[in-house]
Amino acid sequence: ERAREVLESAKRRDTNSLGVEAMDLLSAYGIPIPEGEIVDGETEAREAAERIDHGDGVVMKIVSPDILHKSDIGGVEVGVPAEEVADTYEDLVTRARNYQSDATILGVQIQEMLDLDAATETIVGMNRDPQFGPLVLFGLGGIFVEVLEDTTVKVAPVSEPEARAMIDEIESAPLLRGARGREPVDEAGVVETIQRLSQLVTDFPAILELDINPLVATPSGVSAVDVRLTID
Ligand code: ADP
Ligand code: MG
Structure with missing residues (x-):
């Protein structure tokens, strides 16, 4: 059901390209996903980061159907400490705009920082x-x-x-x-x-x-x- 909702909401937005906003589709099928939230604005970003930060900062990603490879345009920042969340939010949006001025920006995803050492x-x-x-x-x-x-x-x-x-x-x-x-x-x-x-x-x-x-x-x-x- 949740999976159907995700796909239908994409259809309503008239887009056929989905990114991390479709994460719920995976969890609806029992595929583990990191803790995360999509936020709109610096204040929301700070609040979400506070909840999601387990001590190593958070990961922040631009959410846009027009940006397929986020890190190629500087759209992913890992290990962002609480005091840099607001500035990073602005940076990510600016980079997306510089890449494509009319890009649809759905927000920024705040994600739990995973330890990739043994991964x-x-x-x-x-x-x-x-x-x-x-x-x-x-x-x-x-x-x-x-x-x-x-x-x-x-x-x-x-x-x-x-x-x-x-x-x-x-x-x-x-x-x-x-x-x-x-x-x-x-x-x-x-x-x-x-x-x-x-x-x-x-x-x-x-x-x-x-x-x-x-x-x-x-x-x-x-x-x-x-x-x-x-x-x-
Ligand atoms: P894209 O593929 O669009 O550039 P990803 O979300 O795959 O963006 O992020 C790029 C890279 O950043 C990943 O391959 C991974 O190495 C690192 N990364 C992404 N999310 C996390 C996370 N939650 N914790 C740790 N590293 C991450
Ligand atoms: Mg990727």
Whole structure:
């Protein structure tokens, strides 16, 4: 139900590109997301940051359907301390305006700061192939996704054994499984996320494309930190 609402509100806004404002779509399908809120204005930003800051500051991201790669335009700031939240809010909006003066700006997302020390950034995505239908993709995420192109795909719906096999299939699998004395990440969490995304796109044919990038995988769990989707 919540998932349907998210998609319908996008339709009402007459946009087919959604970003972190669609985070609830993921949590409606049981995919873990970081604590976060979208705010409109410095005061709201400060109040939200106070609630969300667990001691390492917060992450702030511009929320705009016109900005696909937020960090490329300086639209993501990590580890923002309380006293810099208001200024950062202004900076993010200014950078978005400089990038595209008529960009639709929905606000700024204030997100819980995750500890990426023991984490691996992965990507879980989907796009519809005219011949095969919905293809679910898994691979190494974050800034590495383009550079290393270490990804694998399966046709949705993806079964549990298939989701497990997807992890085996990428070259960076050892990175997830504790290479070089690293602690292995929550592989079951990754497998579940692949399956849940597969279920989501099977239930909603209107979703043409969806990327969770990154899905942060840590030894204690996974978290979908960023999402982008295109709807019909
Ligand atoms: P975009 O892909 O649009 O540039 P992301 O939301 O993916 O924006 O953020 C870019 C990068 O910032 C991520 O790949 C990650 O390394 C870091 N990051 C984003 N959100 C968080 C967070 N909540 N905690 C820690 N690091 C984060
Ligand atoms: Mg991203």
